[in-house]
Amino acid sequence: MPCSTMGFQRLYKVFFPLTLVLVVLYITSVRLPEVHLSECVEDGKPCAEDLAENEVSLTEEKAVARGGDPHQAESEVYIKHCDGKDFQVRRLLAAFRHCVTPEGQVLLKDYLEGWKELIKFMDALGTVFGFISQETITKINIMQSYRTGKHSDEYHTLESMVKYELQDNVVNFKELPSNRTPSGCRTLLRLHRALKWLELFLYKLATSTDQDSTSDMCADAYEEALARHHSWFIRQAASIAFLALPPRRTLFDIVCVQEEQEAQMVLMTTVKALVRVYNITQEVYTAHGMLDLP
Numbered sequence: 539m540p541c542s543t544m545g546f547q548r549l550y551k552v553f554f555p556l557t558l559v560l561v562v563l564y565i566t567s568v569r570l571p572e573v574h575l576s577e578c579v580e581d582g583k584p585c586a587e588d589l590a591e592n593e594v595s596l597t598e599e600k601a602v603a604r605g606g607d608p609h610q611a612e613s614e615v616y617i618k619h620c621d622g623k624d625f626q627v628r629r630l631l632a633a634f635r636h637c638v639t640p641e642g643q644v645l646l647k648d649y650l651e652g653w654k655e656l657i658k659f660m661d662a663l664g665t666v667f668g669f670i671s672q673e674t675i676t677k678i679n680i681m682q683s684y685r686t687g688k689h690s691d692e693y694h695t696l697e698s699m700v701k702y703e704l705q706d707n708v709v710n711f712k713e714l715p716s717n718r719t720p721s722g723c724r725t726l727l728r729l730h731r732a733l734k735w736l737e738l739f740l741y742k743l744a745t746s747t748d749q750d751s752t753s754d755m756c757a758d759a760y761e762e763a764l765a766r767h768h769s770w771f772i773r774q775a776a777s778i779a780f781l782a783l784p785p786r787r788t789l790f791d792i793v794c795v796q797e798e799q800e801a802q803m804v805l806m807t808t809v810k811a812l813v814r815v816y817n818i819t820q821e822v823y824t825a826h827g828m829l830d831l832p
């Protein structure tokens with residue numbers, strides 16, 4: 539092979555990943571505007587009476603006690619309040635459990651509370667995950683603007699939202715015109731897909747050992763659940779962020795669990811709560827042919 543071609547290939551191998559890393563760093567640290575979570579958003583701004591953005595809408599105890607799982611009592615012992623931490627797995631569980639009503643509907647307020655708690659987890663991981671966290675906040679804020687906007691009654695549950703948006707022709711099945719605010723159905727679909735990633739990732743985390751790489755687990759779950767829905771650029775940025783994931787024990791620390799058995803219980807309990815919400819949502823989207831909304 540001619541020397542110049544080899545030189546070019548070597549340069550390409552070094553400079554291409556380097557450029558990608560720099561672009562990602564640039565996007566995560568410079569270009570992203572700070573987006574804040576808002577309970578109530580009108581015309582893109584938080585409402586004056588934006589209260590309690592971090593509170594779960596029901597007492598944690600009441601929600602943690604729900605669920606009907608025969609093994610639940612055993613696992614609840616491990617799900618305790620964690621002093622001095624922003625992220626509380628107890629709140630996460632309460633929100634994702636309580637969002638399912640006894641009739642099997644999904645309450646959007648609690649569903650979004652669950653997502654807000656996940657953002658705290660990502661924030662605890664540092665700035666490399668900033669762009670993922672910002673993207674999640676953007677999606678939550680769109681949903682909040684519908685939930686607290688003119689037609690708030692229609693955005694009480696997932697089911698009422700779908701019914702309203704389909705009747706009102708708000709949902710775009712072909713392509714999203716750049717000047718239109720994405721529908722609630724489209725926005726929630728993005729979160730719904732990411733919930734599958736989370737379920738897979740937490741399951742892998744629960745069933746692995748300290749020798750396994752969290753980056754690999756994360757990347758595998760991403761490949762299975764999300765990658766096909768993302769552009770090439772997002773996939774590259776995500777795969778670089780995954781490399782920065784700390785070891786399993788550091789993640790356990792954020793969840794506030796130490797022992798292996800304790801960690802497994804907490805993670806599997808969370809997986810169960812997520813699966814329940816995921817399956818209901820998946821059924822609703824399937825029934826209306828909305829799994830591929832552009």
Ligand SMILES: CCCCCCCC/C=C\CCCCCCCC(=O)N[C@@H](COP(=O)(O)O)[C@H](O)/C=C/CCCCCCCCCCCCC
Nearest residue numbers: 627656659660670673674728729732736760772776793808
């Ligand atoms: C016991 C609890 C532990 C919890 C640990 C996990 C916490 C993180 C939870 C979820 C994070 C994922 C949120 C991703 C939302 C993505 C929404 C989305 O897909 N948006 C794309 C499409 O939007 P449109 O363009 O169609 O409007 C957008 O293009 C993507 C943007 C970048 C997102 C990259 C996603 C990467 C997913 C994997 C997250 C890894 C976080 C690692 C934290 C452990």
